[in-house]
Amino acid sequence: MSTIGCNEFLDQLELWMGGERSAGAQAHARGCARCGSLVADLDGIHQTAPSLAVADGEPPARIWIALRAKLEQEGLIHYERQGLTGVLRGWFGEVFTVVPRPALAGAYLMALVAVGVALTGPGQRRLNEDLWIHGTQVSTQPLSAQLDSAEQDAISSLTNSNPVVTASLQKNLAIVDNYIALCEKSVLDEPENEVARDYLYDAYQQKADLLAQISERGGDGR
Amino acid sequence: MVGNTAEAEDLTQEAFLQLFRKIATFRGESAFSTWLHRLAVNVVLMKLRKKSGKETSLEQVTEPDEEAGTPGRDFGGPDLRLTGSLDRVNLQRAVDQLPPGYKAVFVLHDVQGYEHNEIADMMGCSIGNSKSQLHKARMRLRDLLQEEVRAKAREDRRAAGSASGGED
Numbered sequence: 001m002s003t004i005g006c007n008e009f010l011d012q013l014e015l016w017m018g019g020e021r022s023a024g025a026q027a028h029a030r031g032c033a034r035c036g037s038l039v040a041d042l043d044g045i046h047q048t049a050p051s052l053a054v055a056d057g058e059p060p061a062r063i064w065i066a067l068r069a070k071l072e073q074e075g076l077i078h079y080e081r082q083g084l085t086g087v088l089r090g091w092f093g094e095v096f097t098v099v100p101r102p103a104l105a106g107a108y109l110m111a112l113v114a115v116g117v118a119l120t121g122p123g124q125r126r127l128n129e130d131l132w133i134h135g136t137q138v139s140t141q142p143l144s145a146q147l148d149s150a151e152q153d154a155i156s157s158l159t160n161s162n163p164v165v166t167a168s169l170q171k172n173l174a175i176v177d178n179y180i181a182l183c184e185k186s187v188l189d190e191p192e193n194e195v196a197r198d199y200l201y202d203a204y205q206q207k208a209d210l211l212a213q214i215s216e217r218g219g220d221g222r
Numbered sequence: 223m224v225g226n227t228a229e230a231e232d233l234t235q236e237a238f239l240q241l242f243r244k245i246a247t248f249r250g251e252s253a254f255s256t257w258l259h260r261l262a263v264n265v266v267l268m269k270l271r272k273k274s275g276k277e278t279s280l281e282q283v284t285e286p287d288e289e290a291g292t293p294g295r296d297f298g299g300p301d302l303r304l305t306g307s308l309d310r311v312n313l314q315r316a317v318d319q320l321p322p323g324y325k326a327v328f329v330l331h332d333v334q335g336y337e338h339n340e341i342a343d344m345m346g347c348s349i350g351n352s353k354s355q356l357h358k359a360r361m362r363l364r365d366l367l368q369e370e371v372r373a374k375a376r377e378d379r380r381a382a383g384s385a386s387g388g389e390d
Binding site for chain 1: 238364
């Protein structure tokens, strides 16, 4: 059987590792200690590699909190703003399901006229503000709830930590909470102010970061 | 791929952010999973490149790199399995030292079990390139593991020498 030299074997090594093994290469690997050792090492690396895989785990809650805050900040989450027409469409839709349409045709026309009058009246601005406030509450409620849940987890992880550090972290947490309360008030006072909303999301982000720090310290027992 | 939980968490967040930012650019030419994986791999590669301290293009990290350990012809050395150095910890340490392109292909193929055609899709390179990078990554890993064995042997000799010197 024809055999090959070390250099030729090395040229074929990539194919060898891919499973393409010529007769000459097989003969060489059997007869050459250095190439045999090289192949054994590469096989060993290939066989050991799967042990480096880490089990897929659910990322911690703080990632989703921080991600959501960031997406909100960048305006990448589009909440459905239920405007006046949406409110009316929903209301009339419900009415039409229970009352025959022809019977309501006249009443519908009258209602449209009434709405037209209402749109020009002083109550409209107040209604718009209410919708903005409602929209802000809808958009921040899940975030706020997630933060509350993460806060409970973080605080409970601090049980074995240094009391001085714990006190300091809790003090920082209280400061951030006050900041959030201020921002929430600003958003409620000026619901259409985009800057106020940005500050609020920033405040949530700060709290998420702080909770992440607390969790890490708690986990380390520091 | 980054070998660090905190960094992995940051990159997870960044990958999802990129997903939301770039979802409009998905044209349905490939499977969504492939597109998403490619996006995630790119996020990790960008991070690894920043960490390695030099800006390189995707072509550069997937092309042969002489400095990064193109397989040499001097392949003799201790058999890693015989010396017992080929274990999970040492291999992970060696993988951490691989250049970004080699590391990505090695982790995707040998650790996570992806096929070369999938890796080529994810990394935007040819199948041949993926195979070549994997081979070079394994050869480089062997070099790194052997260096470790030699360093340990030197350390042992030094320790033995100082111990016998102390007895005199």
